[in-house]
Amino acid sequence: MSHTLISLSRRAAIAALGAAAAGLAVPAFAQASYPNKPIRIVVGYAPGGSVDMAARVVADVLTAKLGTTVVVDNVTGAAGIVAAQRVVTSAADGYTLLAGSSNEMAATGLVNPAQKYDPIKDLTPIGLIATAPVLLVAGSRVPVKTLDEFIALVKRNPGKFSYGSSGVGSTLHFAGELVKQRAGLFITHIPYRGTSALTSDLAGGTLDFAIVSPTAAAPFIQSGRITALGVTSAQRFPTLPQVPALGEHPQLKGYDLVGWFALAAPRGLPPEIAQRLTAALKAGLAEPAFRQRLEAGGAIPPAGNEDLAQIMRADLQKYAGLVKFANMRE
Known part of the structure; x- marks a missing residue:
């Protein structure tokens, strides 16, 4: 091989290495400069x-x-x-x-x-x-304190009771429908635009049940105006260890929607x-x-x-x- 060809080969190799290094440097530079x-x-x-x-x-x-x-x-x-x-x-x-x-x-x-x-x-x-996780809760005028009592009451009175959520298609609405599906319940959904009116209606007795966040329900649970029946996660909620997970009930086994x-x-x-x-x-x-x-x-x-x-x-x-x-x- 001639001296000229060797020189060209070396130049090509150096150029290739330089291009590869440059190619690698682009994302590294972009990452290092973000955010600016x-x-x-x-x-x-x-x-x-x-x-x-x-x-x-x-x-x-x-x-x-x-x-x-x-x-x-x-x-x-x-x-x-x-x-x-x-x-x-x-x-x-x-x-x-x-x-x-x-x-x-x-x-x-x-x-x-x-x-x-x-x-x-x-x-x-x-x-x-x-x-x-969110909670299934009972309003002030509903005579239930446990999941057993909730399921039994609604099954004895199909279509008589209602539950509220934060709106059609919300995660809370889906959580309520999964309860209905798993336990075979006929209970009417009432959509609300927010949790303030929902919790007020629960505490006032104009809404029977609801799916609501623990934060929104907490003051009403503490005052006894709302009863927490179950949490929608597979495990109990750390700050409410006394409230069972819905999946603990035989008719809701495997329930998990958060x-x-x-x-x-x-x-x-x-x-x-x-x-x-x-x-x-x-x-x-x-x-x-x-x-x-x-x-x-x-x-x-x-x-x-x-x-x-x-x-x-x-x-x-x-x-x-x-x-x-x-x-x-x-």
Whole structure:
């Protein structure tokens, strides 16, 4: 081989190595430079609620772990759909994120035609923030104190009693319909626009039963005006250990339907940015201070090994079956 050919071969090899190194450096540089401006977390609910609480914990987590300003933007409307729609149409650059719930990220699209996005196709899952079991409760004028008494009373009086939830297609509505399906009950669903009127009607005796969050129900349970019959998670709720899990009852065996809060980004988020956000979220939520804030707000922090995409797909499948069972319509 001539000296000229050897020189050309060496030059080609050097050029190839340089190109490879440059190719590897692009994502590393992008990851190292992100974030270089404030991050906005969009929430579809008003300040002070459970999703807003979770979002503000995450804002502090990302501020601490990424070293940038993180702001929470409350964009209310249509049970979280308006906020989620704003996020899915935003730039996929990691600077606009959704702190959403199982409503707008799994449930409501099955029954609400106002939802124009597909949560599986149009969102990039970042990670689970917390799970949020809810309670089956009895109102002040219903003569039941246990799950046994509830099931027996409703079965003796098909169609006579009603239960309330936070709206058609909400996670709370699905939780109530799963009780009906598993126990073979005929009980009428009454949708409310929020938990304030629902808990007032329960305490006042104009609503028989409801599916409601522990936080909303707590003061009424403590005063004796509402009776907690069961929690919708597979295990008992840590702050209400005396309340049985619904799945403990023979007619509700295996019952498990909980709400959850999660962090997501628009479709097409670069993998290196998604990975950095996921790592920051998991690291922060492993710290006791942040976990305690979630627990104080009535949520259960994640173990850290959950697959958010799988949770979304599994819930969509579960909810689709309940839509058919209950003939749900918005």
